[in-house]
Amino acid sequence: MPTSERKKKVRQKENVFVRRIVAILILVFVVVLLIGGISFWNFWQSGQKPLDTANSTTELVEIPLGSSNKQIGAVLEENKIIKSAVVFNYYMKLHNQSGFQAGFYDLAPNMTLDQIASTLKAGDTVQQTLLIPEGYTIDQIGTAIEENTPYTKQDFMEVINDEAFFQAQLKKFPELLQSAADATDTRYHLEGYLFPATYTLTPGGEIDGLVAQMVQKSADVLSNYYDEIATRGITVQQMLTLASLTEKEGSKDEDRRNIAQVFYNRLAIDMPLQSDISVLYALDEHKELLTIEDTQVDSPYNLYANRGYGPGPFNSPSEASIQAVLYPQANDYYYFVADITTGIVYYARTLDEHNQLVAQYVNN
Template sequence: MTDERKQHPEEESFKDKILNSLHGSYEQPPREPENNENQENHQFTRFSDRIVGQDNTTEPVQTQTEESVGSRSERNNQKTIEEEATPIEEEVDTYAPDTKNGRRQQRKKEDKIVGKIVLIIVVALLFIGGILGFSVYRYLSSSLQPLDASNEQLVQVEIPSGSSNKEIGEILEKGKIIKSGLVFNYYTKFKNFTGFQAGFYQMAPNMTLDEIGKQLEDGGSATPVEIADNRLTIPEGYDIEQIAKKVAKVTSYSEKEFLDLMKNQDFFKKLKEKYPQLLEGASKAEGVRYRLEGYLYPATYDYYNGNSLEDIVTQMVDKSNAVLIPYLDQIQQKKMTLHEVLTIASLVEKEGVKEGDRKNIAQVFANRVATDMPLQSDISILYALGEHKELVTYDDTAVDSPYNLYLNTGYGPGPFDSPSEEAVQAVLNPTENDYYYFVADLKTGKVYFAKTYEEHLKLVEEYVNK
């Protein structure tokens, strides 16, 4: 072994340690061989000489006895094994921490990769969900609109008896009147359309779902009819002057012609003879502007170019007769006339939108009539003024007119518009309460009720004046 290796034993390689161990076994002073050595000793000596002779720094080793050589070999072998074991243990101890750190780093890398993959998947799902949600929203929005707002061409469809809303929607979709039968089914349920009737209907792609639902409630014809040239829709709450404008847009008749017919007493008498129960109250009313006000039922009517103006009006009155006459017994039980019911219903139609509000408002009017209080409805003032505006001023309430229900008690001359059947039902089946005042929030449309005038003023200040 060289001096350099002795000075730095820690730098010895595993191979060097093996060789040094072998050399170390024979780097002892030469001993004289004993006389009683056998042939094997001489053979071992020669073998040793060959091994030692390979290292120039080591002198030849003399032969030794078999016992000494064997003992030395065992010691050298044990030492060699121990020396071999030591660097292996050191190597394990040395590299174990690095292996653990490597595994930790590898796990961190894998976790980062997995995290990125999960993030990509989540973002992709959110993106796809957003696209699907937007597509569904667009589809629903478009399905709630008329199929073709510019197409007024009427199509005749048959609704069989016993058809469900879903089946009716499928028929209308196949007839290219609406975009989606599925949306129609859910929309009519949401809007509480009920009592759809079987029959033949004439509809157009420019009709709204509300118009279609209303027409289905009103009923069609029992047999197929000639396709009409146009459609005349009278919205709920329209008064006669508004109806005149609508007629002028759809038919060949002007507003003036229509209003002149409304004032024609001979025409009214003809209708009275045809519908005596319906028009009895109107024939006895005093101070009315138009005797047929409230009796032109809001619905959709087929118009043919050959129809006269009287035919158009008669069709509307006939519809009112069909809807209202079934309520005569209930009206008599309330000790009211049909004319009075229509008058209150015409106010309820515009004062409230929701069914619950309408029933409460109808009872407020009933409470006021019972105590001989003026109804004080702004709708009556607007009708007396002949204007349509959002707010009624204090000066407006002083208008000189029998329709001014701020100054006059009772029901007034008659209806102020054409009420719906729902408004009539609210009057006949009001919600019992002890309110005498109500005010509507102009922004939300919500109606607030009060028992006293002081409470009412606070509500007005909070929901109207502000």
């Protein structure tokens, strides 16, 4: 066979092979495209359906001010309200849905995208509030914030430990915070200065704004008492320290006023305040009864081992406890003990009398 003819046959075979390869590639491409199209269609159709038609339990969701559809979708997916942020974003564009309002919303996984859109457009927001109970420590406030707001406890603690934030508050409220700034060995500068109250959260607001609200509330309340604090010859830090102890040691206003006077009586003779509350704070734990070893814990907050007021407050006292410290009930007691069953507080002038009360109402 001539060489030219052999070459022709080889080229023909190569062309057939190439055509087969091209055909196979085209077929693979079509199959992949078809599979991708079907997958995308299923993804698109599924993403438009409620996440869980059987779950009507609402979740509090924050839509920050100025959020785009894409950002709102991400928030909803993160909070497990919808299946896909991508589908939400493009669904809203295709249906010309816009004008969503910032705020806090109660949304459920069984809601359709149209229902969610209608809710966000109507601005059917719920008022998000945070209750800080009387006598809460900063640690407890942080837990309450994490459990009841969009913020984490870590967010809160970062603000509490931010020296620049404290200095800004000090500049704004010098009469309130100067003695706190002057104090040494404090665990937190702002312990005692986050007033117990109900606070309203601002959509899209930052955690430092919430903490600033609490300091502002303390400044507002204590502005009524600065003259009396000065008349007593004590600082705001010292007053709040006694108020924070009184808050936990007594549950009734009458007892708080008597207990506050007991503390003053002890301070007058340089006698340790010996409050269990101080030891619990030093230990950073909750216990029903303290041991002798507990009262020896090495901490400036331990007012069994240290005389005077210590570094500062142990919690955020109520206004009633503040008033008890500033307007105590005159007495000549140096000891008190509460019946752990009834809550009745018994007072004594001597250690022997006190020990008898402890044996009768605590040890038994």
